[in-house]
Amino acid sequence: MDLKNKITTIMPRVHDLRWQIHRYPELSLKEEQTAALVERELIEIGLVPQLVTNTGVTALLEGGRPGKTIALRADMDALPLPEETGCLHSSKVAGVMHACGHDVHTAVLLGVARLLASFRERISGNVKFIFQPAEENNPTGGAKPMIEAGVLNDPKVDLILALHVWPELPVGSIGVRDGAMMAASDRVFVKVLGKSSHGSAPHQGxxxxxxxxxxxxxxQTVVSRNVSPLEAAVLTFGTVRGGHRYNIIANQVELEGTCRTLNPAVRRLVETRIDQVASQVAVGLGAESEVRYVHGYPALINSAEGFTVLKQAGEETLGKDGVVIPQYPAMGAEDFAFFVEKVxxxxxxxxxxxxxAPMVPLHSPEFLPAEECLAVGVEVLSRAVFNYLT
Structure with missing residues (x-):
């Protein structure tokens, strides 16, 4: 089976799909055109797509022989950001662009579906393709509603894999690690309640x-003094809103931030301490506080089996030097974590x-993954499937 030559023949179509999706990005839960494109492509390949949770799409490829079921997932939504890449295929939707590479993810998975369909008889088992909406819609996301709708059942999924474009790695390489890969992402809301008075008489308020x-x-001492220095945690407040006028003592301030952790025990500890510290500091200064800690995506923990399958596929595709084992996980979040909590x-x-080339980070208006990475993604995922199901 000359996989590389076969991939070469389908890549023009994969690139075309990527640019179609890139030109017409859609925000979370509004991926109607993208979902319709995915459905059309799956039908052309010979699969039967099903809509799940309005804009999610799944399809099942049954192999020539019975066996296990592997799922492959790609996210489809874009971000509310005006594109500044200067690309010929730039977004035609004002204020919306694929700044996180989900156009690449979707096109790669469609390429994998096309490739695997042509080798159906060589597959022992099933391949479930999951095209997921709303990954950017933290804290709800799109993975959890699809799981609740039964996407991991009928047939039961034994292993699930996914990819994410990564600008910190060069084209021709992948990164994967056993265990924690990305962080939990939670929202923190703190309301401080005081009492207004004239700015010239602060003692009255x-x-x-x-x-x-x-x-x-x-x-900030929750991380520096309550969390072990051998654990990872980040607490950032990005917005502070309060006050009515320059000469009025503010009676209320609202803080909004994010908390990132890798260890569930640390997550619970930080949640508890944020409430305790905010409340006691406020009371000590004569005020009150209200804390709301909203759980978002959990930490993404790669299983040993999933890591092994991807590492092998990566080495077969790129050689051992092409597979990077990151020393540390990323503190960014991914709602694929909900899937690997279940299987x-x-x-x-x-x-x-x-x-x-200069590294342009994710969520930048100038972010544009190199075209050459798509073939790598197609090959790694395809080899992972063949190794698992043949």
Whole structure:
């Protein structure tokens, strides 16, 4: 089976699909055109697509012989960001672009579906393709609703794999590690309640701005003094809103931030301490606080089996030097984590920056994965399937 030659023949179609999706990006839960494109392509390949949760799409490829079931997942949604890549295929939708590479993910998985369909008789088992909406819609996401709709059943999925473009790795490489791959992502809301007075008479009020400044400072000690230095945690407050006028003591300040952790025990500890510290600091300064900690995506933990399957496929595709075992997980989040909470699986990072080109980070208006990475993604996932099901 000359897999590389076969991949070469389908890549023009894969590239065309990528640019179609790139030109017409759609926000979370609004992926109607993308879902319709995916359905048309799956039908052309000879599969029977099914809509799940309005804009999610699945299809099952049954092999020539019975066996296990492996699932492959790609996310489809874009971000509310105006594109600044200067690309000929730039977004035609004002204020929306594929700044996280989900156009690549979707096109790669469609390429894998086309390739595997042509080798159906050589497969022992089933391949379930999952095209997921709303990955960017934290804290709800799109994975959990699809799981609740039964996407991992009928037939029961034994292993699930996914990829994510990764600009910190060059084209021609992938990154994958056993265990924690990406972090849990939670939202933190703190409301500090004081009492208004004239700015010239602060003693007659309770300054919520002054109190919130102390709360923010004290909360940084949750990570530095309550979390073990051998564990990972990040607590960042990105917005502070409060006050009505320059000469009025603010009676209320609202803080909004994000908390990232890798260990579920650390996640629980940080949640508890945020509430305790914010409340006690506020009370100590005569104010009150209200804390709301919203669980978003859990940590993405690659299973040993999923890691082994992807590592082998990566080495067969790129050689041993092409497979990077990252020393540390990323503190970014991915709702694929919900899938690997339910069944064994793993996600790998797909290198997407050309050699000697500047690294443009995810979620940048200038982010544009190199075309050459798509064939790598198709081959790694395809080899993973063949190794698992033949």
């Amino acid at each position: 309770i300054d919520a701005i002054a109190v919130s400044a102390q709360v923010i400072s004290a909360l 064994p699986g793993a996600l790998f990072w797909l290198g997407c920056t050309k050699l000697n």
